[in-house]
Structures are given as structure tokens and as C-alpha cells.
Amino acid sequence: MLNKVRLLTPGPTPLPERVRLTLARDMIHHRKSEFKAVMGRVQEKLRVLFGTQGTVLPLSCSGTGAMTAAVYGLFNPGEKVLVAEAGKFGQRWRAIAASRGLEVTNLNAPWGQAVSPEQVEAALEADPSITGVLIQLSETSTGVLHPVREVAQITRRRDVLLVVDGISAVGLSPCPLDEWGLDCLLTGSQKGLMLPPGLALLALSERAWKKAESVTPGCFYFNLLKEREHVLKGQTLFTSPVNLILGLDESLDMLLENGLEALYAKQWALTMLTRAGVSALGLDLFAPEHFAWGITSVLLPEGVDGAEVLRLALDKYGVCMAGGQDQLKGRIVRIGHMGWVDWSDVLAGLYALERGLTEAGGFSGARDYLEQGMAAYRAALAGKPGEALPQVLVHS
Amino acid sequence: MLNKVRLLTPGPTPLPERVRLTLARDMIHHRKSEFKAVMGRVQEKLRVLFGTQGTVLPLSCSGTGAMTAAVYGLFNPGEKVLVAEAGKFGQRWRAIAASRGLEVTNLNAPWGQAVSPEQVEAALEADPSITGVLIQLSETSTGVLHPVREVAQITRRRDVLLVVDGISAVGLSPCPLDEWGLDCLLTGSQKGLMLPPGLALLALSERAWKKAESVTPGCFYFNLLKEREHVLKGQTLFTSPVNLILGLDESLDMLLENGLEALYAKQWALTMLTRAGVSALGLDLFAPEHFAWGITSVLLPEGVDGAEVLRLALDKYGVCMAGGQDQLKGRIVRIGHMGWVDWSDVLAGLYALERGLTEAGGFSGARDYLEQGMAAYRAALAGKPGEALPQVLVHS
Numbered sequence: 178m179l180n181k182v183r184l185l186t187p188g189p190t191p192l193p194e195r196v197r198l199t200l201a202r203d204m205i206h207h208r209k210s211e212f213k214a215v216m217g218r219v220q221e222k223l224r225v226l227f228g229t230q231g232t233v234l235p236l237s238c239s240g241t242g243a244m245t246a247a248v249y250g251l252f253n254p255g256e257k258v259l260v261a262e263a264g265k266f267g268q269r270w271r272a273i274a275a276s277r278g279l280e281v282t283n284l285n286a287p288w289g290q291a292v293s294p295e296q297v298e299a300a301l302e303a304d305p306s307i308t309g310v311l312i313q314l315s316e317t318s319t320g321v322l323h324p325v326r327e328v329a330q331i332t333r334r335r336d337v338l339l340v341v342d343g344i345s346a347v348g349l350s351p352c353p354l355d356e357w358g359l360d361c362l363l364t365g366s367q368k369g370l371m372l373p374p375g376l377a378l379l380a381l382s383e384r385a386w387k388k389a390e391s392v393t394p395g396c397f398y399f400n401l402l403k404e405r406e407h408v409l410k411g412q413t414l415f416t417s418p419v420n421l422i423l424g425l426d427e428s429l430d431m432l433l434e435n436g437l438e439a440l441y442a443k444q445w446a447l448t449m450l451t452r453a454g455v456s457a458l459g460l461d462l463f464a465p466e467h468f469a470w471g472i473t474s475v476l477l478p479e480g481v482d483g484a485e486v487l488r489l490a491l492d493k494y495g496v497c498m499a500g501g502q503d504q505l506k507g508r509i510v511r512i513g514h515m516g517w518v519d520w521s522d523v524l525a526g527l528y529a530l531e532r533g534l535t536e537a538g539g540f541s542g543a544r545d546y547l548e549q550g551m552a553a554y555r556a557a558l559a560g561k562p563g564e565a566l567p568q569v570l571v572h573s
Numbered sequence: 574m575l576n577k578v579r580l581l582t583p584g585p586t587p588l589p590e591r592v593r594l595t596l597a598r599d600m601i602h603h604r605k606s607e608f609k610a611v612m613g614r615v616q617e618k619l620r621v622l623f624g625t626q627g628t629v630l631p632l633s634c635s636g637t638g639a640m641t642a643a644v645y646g647l648f649n650p651g652e653k654v655l656v657a658e659a660g661k662f663g664q665r666w667r668a669i670a671a672s673r674g675l676e677v678t679n680l681n682a683p684w685g686q687a688v689s690p691e692q693v694e695a696a697l698e699a700d701p702s703i704t705g706v707l708i709q710l711s712e713t714s715t716g717v718l719h720p721v722r723e724v725a726q727i728t729r730r731r732d733v734l735l736v737v738d739g740i741s742a743v744g745l746s747p748c749p750l751d752e753w754g755l756d757c758l759l760t761g762s763q764k765g766l767m768l769p770p771g772l773a774l775l776a777l778s779e780r781a782w783k784k785a786e787s788v789t790p791g792c793f794y795f796n797l798l799k800e801r802e803h804v805l806k807g808q809t810l811f812t813s814p815v816n817l818i819l820g821l822d823e824s825l826d827m828l829l830e831n832g833l834e835a836l837y838a839k840q841w842a843l844t845m846l847t848r849a850g851v852s853a854l855g856l857d858l859f860a861p862e863h864f865a866w867g868i869t870s871v872l873l874p875e876g877v878d879g880a881e882v883l884r885l886a887l888d889k890y891g892v893c894m895a896g897g898q899d900q901l902k903g904r905i906v907r908i909g910h911m912g913w914v915d916w917s918d919v920l921a922g923l924y925a926l927e928r929g930l931t932e933a934g935g936f937s938g939a940r941d942y943l944e945q946g947m948a949a950y951r952a953a954l955a956g957k958p959g960e961a962l963p964q965v966l967v968h969s
């Protein structure tokens with residue numbers, strides 16, 4: 178009773194009451210008109226969120242399932258792809274591509290940094306037989322945002338498909354598929370979409386749909402073309418995760434209520450809040466330059482036990498944050514500010530981080546960081562073009 | 574307000590309030606101790622339901638996903654399998670096997686009948702290079718129950734894996750994996766388990782786990798061995814469908830409350846109710862001999878428009894039943910009596926069926942069928958060995 182538990186992880190995220198009550202509705206049949214009507218509404222809203230005139234497929238799987246569907250549906254074994262690898266989920270692209278029998282050229286960036294458009298361009302110049310680039314928009318393991326818009330300027334001029342993992346980015350920062358010229362954009366339900374895990378979404382460009390026609394799907398369960406046929410009739414190829422689709426109908430209403438610009442402005446402001454607060458604590462941001470809008474990674478001081486910091490934050494203050502994965506285990510804290518999270522939740526996260534650090538012996542005497550965070554938050558929300566609001570917001 | 578809508582389809586099914594309220598819970602993190610504890614409890618209960626000492630994998634996909642996982646994880650391309658095909662889902666086994674590059678020998682039974690153990694034995698005798706048999710326990714498209722127990726007597730003596738689709742059977746009729754000697758048993762969440770769709774469950778025999786070690790998984794998303802490693806630590810390989818797992822914890826408590834025998838006795842009694850009522854209506858049962866315990870198929874009289882019967886039942890009486898698929902479109906009605914359904918729901922189904930038939934001009938003057946159905950129901954529940962209760966119940 179002392180604390181409410183607050184999920185500030187990079188997914189799964191807290192859920193709005195509206196969505197939760199919808200998830201509790203009794204079942205409706207997935208082959209009848211009521212469900213078809215929901216599918217139609219959801220499709221229209223997903224097109225807005227994904228910034229596309231094309232079809233967005235709802236798939237019954239996790240985000241990794243959608244990544245598999247993309248690779249197995251867009252490339253034939255033996256094709257060459259470029260993987261932009263800057264963290265754990267870049268590694269996953271590589272593993273999925275290898276399992277499909279693709280030849281992989283790896284472009285690496287140190288964890289915490291982004292692969293640059295220049296690196297991509299040079300690699301494509303060096304090997305014109307490459308037919309795809311696999312990249313994360315937001316690399317969840319580090320909190321890095323890849324310059325996908327700039328990468329798309331390179332791929333769209335070539336016969337190269339740009340496949341974007343938007344799992345911790347869609348609904349959190351701009352990613353208009355048609356305008357930017359992405360070829361595939363996918364996400365999972367448990368991040369920006371404010372739903373439980375178990376539903377993935379995937380959209381393709383016109384040229385990617387054409388490419389899919391020339392590919393024999395590598396896995397029976399993932400058949401992009403047949404799935405699209407069904408979605409256009411308000412159905413899915415196999416049984417739909419019905420209550421997640423009903424929940425999506427609700428959460429998309431909330432996300433789109435005041436338009437995409439308001440949605441992204443909120444995420445930008447929460448990011449500014451977190452980053453200003455962390456900096457005021459004297460801590461280093463792990464992704465200093467290219468940073469995601471739904472997750473902030475913080476480098477811990479040398480010698481501090483990251484697991485202990487997280488344990489104290491959770492046990493004493495009820496705030497659940499994530500640590501580092503693999504080589505970053507114990508070295509960073511990842512603060513999620515995605516899903517049904519607002520400024521007050523982030524304040525709780527900053528406070529729990531400071532107390533966890535102090536009580537774990539890594540820190541002391543921090544002041545003003547909550548106020549400095551909130552000042553940055555208010556400034557971001559009040560920002561005008563050229564000031565606090567990033568250009569990408571203004572242009573999309 | 575005139576009717577409550579009642580789902581009497583072979584999935585998805587109505588959901589108990591206890592389960593629905595659990596689905597509405599706020600999110601918990603899938604990599605933390607609270608979730609691991611749930612996973613541990615769920616695993617113990619699943620072992621009871623599947624009748625196995627082994628591990629039952631929860632997968633984030635539909636039932637077809639689990640079928641794909643089984644075929645892609647247990648057989649290498651080029652292996653030969655026997656498909657027992659007696660309906661639409663037998664065809665699906667065949668399609669999945671073909672997509673994996675397996676050589677398929679088909680054993681067909683007319684829709685409404687079962688493939689016999691003798692057919693299977695003869696086929697295995699004729700071709701000793703066959704390494705697997707793919708079969709439905711309950712063929713959802715026809716309501717037929719395959720004699721899987723007898724088929725297992727044949728396969729367990731050979732180096733042949735018996736892979737059983739239990740999607741509309743697990744939780745509805747006996748299917749103890751270890752005792753019967755099945756090698757793979759899988760199901761989906763939206764049938765006997767009283768959950769929304771989006772979660773599949775899959776269990777293997779010891780020798781199937783060994784076989785899996787010799788197979789290169791055909792699809793990155795479905796990796797049986799790595800999945801088992803994670804499940805043994807209270808995790809899943811990729812992100813879990815958290816709220817469905819929480820709901821499963823709840824629904825398994827309900828299903829197992831009075832033991833498996835009580836669960837199956839209820840399903841048997843509902844089946845007797847439905848079949849006696851349908852027979853009293855003068856209608857032919859579409860699966861006369863080998864019939865499932867969660868779904869009853871009814872052959873409509875010649876010249877009756879099945880779609881119209883279903884429309885009348887739904888629009889005028891609020892009862893949602895399913896029609897036939899593919900070649901059975903318009904010719905049969907499938908009454909689901911699975912999930913959170915009791916005798917009173919089935920009475921509503923029988924009444925709506927009679928009225929639909931009468932008002933569609935295929936019928937008139939039926940009497941006593943509700944009472945006859947209920948008499949059969951009470952007799953089944955009161956049955957002693959050798960009387961109404963089937964042998965399979967007594968022995969399991």
C-alpha cells in the first residue's frame with residue numbers, strides 16, 4: 178500500500194483504463210460483421226499512424242514475429258542484405274536474416290551510437306548486389322534513434338528495400354512510411370500503442386508489395402500477400418487476437434485524439450524532461466546524440482551496481498525500470514517513457530533513480546533535478562519551430 | 574435488449590467473468606519475479622491438462638502458428654509424413670508440411686468420418702520411410718474426433734512421431750500425452766481454455782524433444798528448444814502475451830477445480846444433450862460415429878439455405894452458431910459447446926436452430942426435443958461405467 182507500482186520500462190507499458198475495460202469485454206466472433214466493422218475502423222486509424230495509403234497488417238505474434246514475417250516475406254534465400262547493427266535488436270535482424278539464408282553485410286555502430294547514412298551509402302555503393310537494408314528506428318537496448326529518414330533518401334533512389342523495426346518507435350516519434358519512403362515499417366502492441374503484448378503490425382510500400390509477389394514465403398504462418406487479401410475484407414488469414422484488436426480500436430482513438438503532432442509533442446516533451454533531469458543529476462546520457470522519444474538510457478557511474486539501483490527503485494519506491502542487456506548489464510538504466518505514461522510518472526522515475534543511486538552508494542546530494550526536468554518539459558511543450566521542437570515534428 | 578448474444582461457435586468462445594477481469598488488469602513486466610511466479614503456476618497446471626511430465630510451451634501466436642512450430646521444428650525438409658485428412662484442418666496440416674518441403678502421403682476420410690487406425694497402420698507398413706503422422710484430435714470443420722489413442726498404439730511402436738492438433742479438443746476431451754504416447758499435442762487459447770485468441774500451447778514427448786535436437790528450425794520465430802530453455806526459467810523466448818498468460822492462470826484454476834474427470838464429464842454431457850436434441854428434431858448428425866466433445870455438426874435437410882438458418886438464429890434469437898466451410902458451406906450447422914458454455918446455452922442453441930429451420934421453411938412441428946436433450950444430459954452426468962459415460966473417461 179505504500180507505493181503504487183509504476184512501469185517505466187521500454188515495454189510492456191501501463192495501460193489506460195479505457196483500453197483495459199475493452200480487453201475485459203466478452204468475446205465476439207472474428208468472422209462476423211461486428212468484428213469486420215472494427216477491423217475497418219482500425220485499418221483507417223493505422224494508416225494515419227503509419228503515414229501510409231497502403232494496408233497495415235495486424236499479426237498474431239510478438240514484434241519478433243513481425244520481424245520474421247518481413248525478412249521471410251520480402252527476401253529469397255541467397256539475397257544480400259545490409260544490417261545496421263547498433264545494439265541487441267540489430268543483432269536480432271542479423272540472426273533472422275541468417276536463418277532465412279540471406280548473405281548479411283554488417284554495419285556496426287558502438288552501442289549508444291547510431292549507424293550513419295554515410296555508412297549505409299558507402300556500403301551500398303561498394304556492393305550493388307545488396308537488395309535490402311534492415312534497421313531499427315529506435316534501438317530498444319540502447320535508446321538510440323537511427324536517422325531512418327536520411328537512410329531512406331539513399332535507399333529510395335536504389336533498388337534496395339528499407340525494412341524498419343519501429344517496435345519502440347511507432348506512436349512515439351514520427352515515421353511516415355509514404356512520405357519518408359520506407360519500404361517496411363513494423364511494431365508491437367506493448368510499446369507506443371498502450372496494449373498488452375501479443376499483436377504486431379506491419380506495413381509495406383508499393384514496391385515492397387511487388388517484391389513480396391516474387392518471394393516464396395519462408396514460413397507458412399507469415400504470408401504477407403494472403404494476409405493483405407484478408408485484411409482488405411476485414412479479416413485476418415488465421416484467427417485474430419480479437420480482444421487486442423478491440424483494445425487497439427480504443428487506444429488508437431486516444432492516440433489520435435488531438436492529431437499526430439500533439440502525440441509526438443508529448444513524447445518529445447517527456448524525453449526532454451527525462452534528459453534534463455538525468456543531466457541535472459550529473460549523469461551521462463548513454464545515447465547523447467541520436468536518441469529515441471520513448472526511452473532514455475542513462476550511464477551509471479563506475480563501480481555502481483546497476484541491479485541494486487533498480488532493486489531499490491522498485492522495492493522502496495515502486496518504480497520498475499529496465500537495466501542494460503548483454504554487454505550493458507549492470508552499466509545502464511533504461512527509463513521507458515512510452516505508453517500510458519505522463520510527466521508525473523517520469524518524475525517518479527527520476528526520483529527513484531536518484532534515491533536508488535544514492536542508497537547504492539553511487540551518488541549524493543542531488544538537488545533541483547526534478548524542477549529542471551519539469552522546466553525542460555514545459556519549454557518543450559511551448560516550443561516554436563527552431564526552438565525546442567525538433568524539425569522533424571514541424572515537417573511531418 | 575431483446576436477446577443476449579450467445580456464442581455457440583467452435584471458437585472463439587464466451588469468457589468467464591473471472592478471466593475477463595484478469596485480462597483487464599494493468600500490465601506487469603514479463604521479465605520480473607511476479608510474472609515468473611505466474612509462469613511457474615501455469616506450467617504445473619498445464620502439465621495436468623496435457624497429461625505430461627514434460628514442458629508445455631506457451632507461444633505468442635494462433636493455433637496455426639503452433640501447427641507451424643511443430644512441423645518446422647520436428648521435421649527436416651525431405652522427410653516423409655502421413656497426413657490424416659478428414660476436413661479443412663487436415664488440409665492445413667498438408668499445406669504446412671508441403672511448405673516445409675516434406676513429402677506428404679495423404680490418408681483421406683470423407684468429411685464427417687474419421688481416418689481409421691487400420692488405414693494409418695497399412696500406410697506405415699507400406700512405407701517404412703515415413704517419420705511422422707499429422708492428425709487432428711478434433712477436426713473443427715466437421716466435428717469428427719479421430720481415434721488418436723489407437724493411432725498412438727501404432728506410432729509408439731515405430732520410429733514415427735505422432736503430431737496431434739488438439740486445438741478444439743484440449744480441455745474438452747481426454748488427451749493425456751504421456752499415457753497415450755502422443756509425441757506432440759498443441760492447442761489454441763480460444764476453445765476449451767476459455768480465453769481470447771492469441772496464445773497457443775504445445776507439448777512434446779521425450780523422443781520428440783530428442784528429434785527436435787536434430788532439426789534446424791525452419792522459422793526463426795518458432796524455436797522449440799530455445800523456448801523450452803526459457804520456459805524452464807519462467808520466461809518465454811520472445812515477449813510473452815502477458816495478459817493472456819494471466820488469464821490462463823485463472824482459467825486453468827476453473828477448469829481443474831474438480832479434476833479432469835469432472836471437466837470431461839461436463840463436456841460429454843453437453844455433447845449428449847446436443848446430439849439427443851438434434852436427433853429428436855429429426856436431423857442427421859454429420860459425424861455419426863466418431864464425434865468431438867466440444868462441437869456438434871448437424872446436416873441440414875436438402876434444399877434448406879444454411880446461411881438463412883444461421884441468420885435467423887442470430888438476428889431473432891441472439892444465438893451465434895457456425896456454418897460449414899468450403900464444400901460444406903450452407904449444408905451443415907456447427908454448434909459449439911466449448912469454453913464458458915453450460916446446458917442452458919445449449920438449450921438456447923437447439924431452440925434457435927429449430928426456429929431458424931422452421932422459419933427458413935425447412936421444418937415444422939418439432940416437440941419435446943429440449944426435454945429429450947436435457948434427459949440425455951442428466952443421464953450422461955449420472956452415468957456409470959458401461960452406461961452413458963464413455964470408456965475413455967473411466968480409464969483416464
